[in-house]
Amino acid sequence: MRNPWTRTGNYKTSYAQDTTIFATYSEQASLVVFLVGMLVLPRFLVRGDMQILDLILIYALAVLGLNIITGYAGLINIGHAAFMGVGAYTAALVAPHLPFWAVLPVSGLVAAMAGAVVGIPALRIKHLYLAIATLAFQLIFEWAVGHSPALEQGGAMAMPRVVFLGYKVGFKNHHYFWYYVTFVVLVLMAFAFRNLLRTRFGRSLVAVRDNDRAADAMGMDPGRTKVFAFALGAFYAGVAGALYAYWSRAVVIEDYSLMISIKFLAMAIVGGLGTLVGSFFGPAFLELLDINMETFSYAIKEIYNPPGVDVGSAIRPLAFGLAIVLFLIFEPRGLANWWRLLRSYFRNWPFKY
Amino acid sequence: MAQLSVENVTLSFGGINALNGVDVVVEPGELISIIGPNGAGKTSLLNCISGFYHPTKGRITFEGHDLTHASPHTITGYGIARAFQNIELFGGVSVLENLMLARHTYLKYSIGAASVYYGAARRREVENRRVVEDVIDFMELEPYRKALVGNLPYGVRKRVEVARALSLEPKLLLLDEPMAGMTLEEKEDMVRFILDILAERGTTVILIEHDLGVVMDISDRVYVLDFGMVIATGKPEDVAEDPAVIEAYVGGAG
Numbered sequence: 001m002r003n004p005w006t007r008t009g010n011y012k013t014s015y016a017q018d019t020t021i022f023a024t025y026s027e028q029a030s031l032v033v034f035l036v037g038m039l040v041l042p043r044f045l046v047r048g049d050m051q052i053l054d055l056i057l058i059y060a061l062a063v064l065g066l067n068i069i070t071g072y073a074g075l076i077n078i079g080h081a082a083f084m085g086v087g088a089y090t091a092a093l094v095a096p097h098l099p100f101w102a103v104l105p106v107s108g109l110v111a112a113m114a115g116a117v118v119g120i121p122a123l124r125i126k127h128l129y130l131a132i133a134t135l136a137f138q139l140i141f142e143w144a145v146g147h148s149p150a151l152e153q154g155g156a157m158a159m160p161r162v163v164f165l166g167y168k169v170g171f172k173n174h175h176y177f178w179y180y181v182t183f184v185v186l187v188l189m190a191f192a193f194r195n196l197l198r199t200r201f202g203r204s205l206v207a208v209r210d211n212d213r214a215a216d217a218m219g220m221d222p223g224r225t226k227v228f229a230f231a232l233g234a235f236y237a238g239v240a241g242a243l244y245a246y247w248s249r250a251v252v253i254e255d256y257s258l259m260i261s262i263k264f265l266a267m268a269i270v271g272g273l274g275t276l277v278g279s280f281f282g283p284a285f286l287e288l289l290d291i292n293m294e295t296f297s298y299a300i301k302e303i304y305n306p307p308g309v310d311v312g313s314a315i316r317p318l319a320f321g322l323a324i325v326l327f328l329i330f331e332p333r334g335l336a337n338w339w340r341l342l343r344s345y346f347r348n349w350p351f352k353y
Numbered sequence: 354m355a356q357l358s359v360e361n362v363t364l365s366f367g368g369i370n371a372l373n374g375v376d377v378v379v380e381p382g383e384l385i386s387i388i389g390p391n392g393a394g395k396t397s398l399l400n401c402i403s404g405f406y407h408p409t410k411g412r413i414t415f416e417g418h419d420l421t422h423a424s425p426h427t428i429t430g431y432g433i434a435r436a437f438q439n440i441e442l443f444g445g446v447s448v449l450e451n452l453m454l455a456r457h458t459y460l461k462y463s464i465g466a467a468s469v470y471y472g473a474a475r476r477r478e479v480e481n482r483r484v485v486e487d488v489i490d491f492m493e494l495e496p497y498r499k500a501l502v503g504n505l506p507y508g509v510r511k512r513v514e515v516a517r518a519l520s521l522e523p524k525l526l527l528l529d530e531p532m533a534g535m536t537l538e539e540k541e542d543m544v545r546f547i548l549d550i551l552a553e554r555g556t557t558v559i560l561i562e563h564d565l566g567v568v569m570d571i572s573d574r575v576y577v578l579d580f581g582m583v584i585a586t587g588k589p590e591d592v593a594e595d596p597a598v599i600e601a602y603v604g605g606a607g
Contacts, residue, residue: 192468219429
């Protein structure tokens with residue numbers, strides 16, 4: 001007999017059924033529980049925690065975009081923070097004239113255009129050479145912002161305060177408000193991401209990653225697909241940039257520097273390249289590690305503080321680097337692989353086989 | 354009128370002529386084999402037809418379309434599919450996904466519909482899944498449907514390669530050594546598949562193959578290439594008797 005709560009067998013009778021993502025009641029229920037949990041979570045957290053939680057969600061959105069470009073299409077992108085920066089600066093420029101819900105897609109679209117332009121070299125070059133082209137974009141972006149008076153030459157550009165349905169977002173509720181906005185945007189865009197990946201758009205990304213000669217023979221234009229990958233990934237980064245701008249109340253060039261691009265790559269790898277859940281695990285793991293190491297470094301300073309060596313401030317980058325190296329050696333498929341193993345264990349649970 | 358015509362095609366890499374004034378004419382529904390020693394230019398000719406190389410001189414046409422300078426994906430759109438000699442599958446995804454990838458140009462829906470997986474997107478996916486399932490059934494790949502291609506044994510991957518080309522529903526199928534490195538049993542299976550493709554689907558087939566036994570048994574006509582030139586052409590039994598062919602394969606009398 002069919003038990004709708006677990007996968008006790010294959011009861012699929014149509015191809016449409018075979019494409020469902022949450023097939024059993026338990027899987028559907030766990031999704032609902034997770035979403036509701038995320039909605040009530042702020043009730044149990046203080047403002048300082050909310051700030052970190054917001055940051056993780058915003059980074060998750062950006063890493064989602066990086067996963068499209070690097071994880072699925074296989075195009076190494078060392079300029080992702082610059083795409084995010086394009087979105088943030090667009091937000092800073094248009095926010096005084098538009099409501100925030102319109103600023104987000106506009107920022108995304110402008111970043112997508114930048115992404116498409118950066119993708120153009122992908123028509124001719126591949127692999128490391130393309131990575132260098134994205135690095136060039138990162139540097140050009142930083143230089144251009146640093147030299148344009150309209151963007152305060154990289155200095156702080158304040159974001160206007162948001163009024164939503166007559167409700168003024170102020171100091172007290174700032175992180176709570178942006179948590180819910182980011183959460184809704186993230187869920188919608190993750191949903192779109194998952195769907196795109198099981199249709200022709202996502203498949204073609206994987207095709208150019210695995211074998212672009214064969215992709216060509218299958219009737220796809222590999223060049224156009226790569227430009228599309230950059231544009232779509234940059235769209236995600238652009239929306240994340242606009243959210244980051246609102247969240248941090250100002251746009252500063254340091255938030256979109258090369259270091260942040262590297263951090264995004266690290267998050268994507270630690271989370272698991274080319275996975276949806278990895279885009280959440282990576283930022284969460286590295287940001288929480290960073291916060292904990294900060295606390296830890298104060299403790300270290302108390303115990304051991306030789307003159308001339310700043311042990312405390314060395315701990316954070318050290319932990320970051322160590323985490324990446326350990327993941328590359330022991331779990332190159334990232335945290336998403338642990339998630340996969342956990343899920344496959346519980347798939348038939350409580351039955352043995 | 355011929356379905357495919359290759360007229361006086363020359364392909365040069367620097368000073369070397371990989372192909373030298375090659376003429377090939379293919380009629381609809383034929384099984385044409387191209388044979389020749391290693392380095393004769395067989396794969397180069399296939400690469401010219403499928404658009405991976407562009408001839409230095411000469412012209413290639415298919416059903417009124419000029420293929421001479423067209424890109425591979427344009428040529429695929431005209432109805433020419435190809436199975437590669439050195440398996441070029443998408444290793445990171447399943448057999449099913451590999452075949453669905455071949456349906457790319459048939460999956461017509463907007464990015465908006467795709468992002469919510471509703472309406473046209475869902476409908477087209479299911480329609481094309483049905484086509485792909487027919488091919489899976491045809492090529493007897495049912496046990497491997499959801500297996501990662503990278504983990505499959507060589508003989509099965511060769512079959513997936515042909516199945517993927519078939520999923521494009523081509524009018525002309527180019528098979529580059531589909532039986533290379535296979536066991537006798539696998540070869541017999543592949544020959545049966547090729548004959549079925551001709552009989553059931555009416556697809557024209559151009560086959561490159563080293564196994565002369567197979568070639569002589571199943572081909573309608575044979576082209577023999579040597580040093581980039583067609584040295585003989587005609588029915589298998591005539592070609593086998595041709596002195597130029599014998600010389601190319603076993604060497605001259607002195």
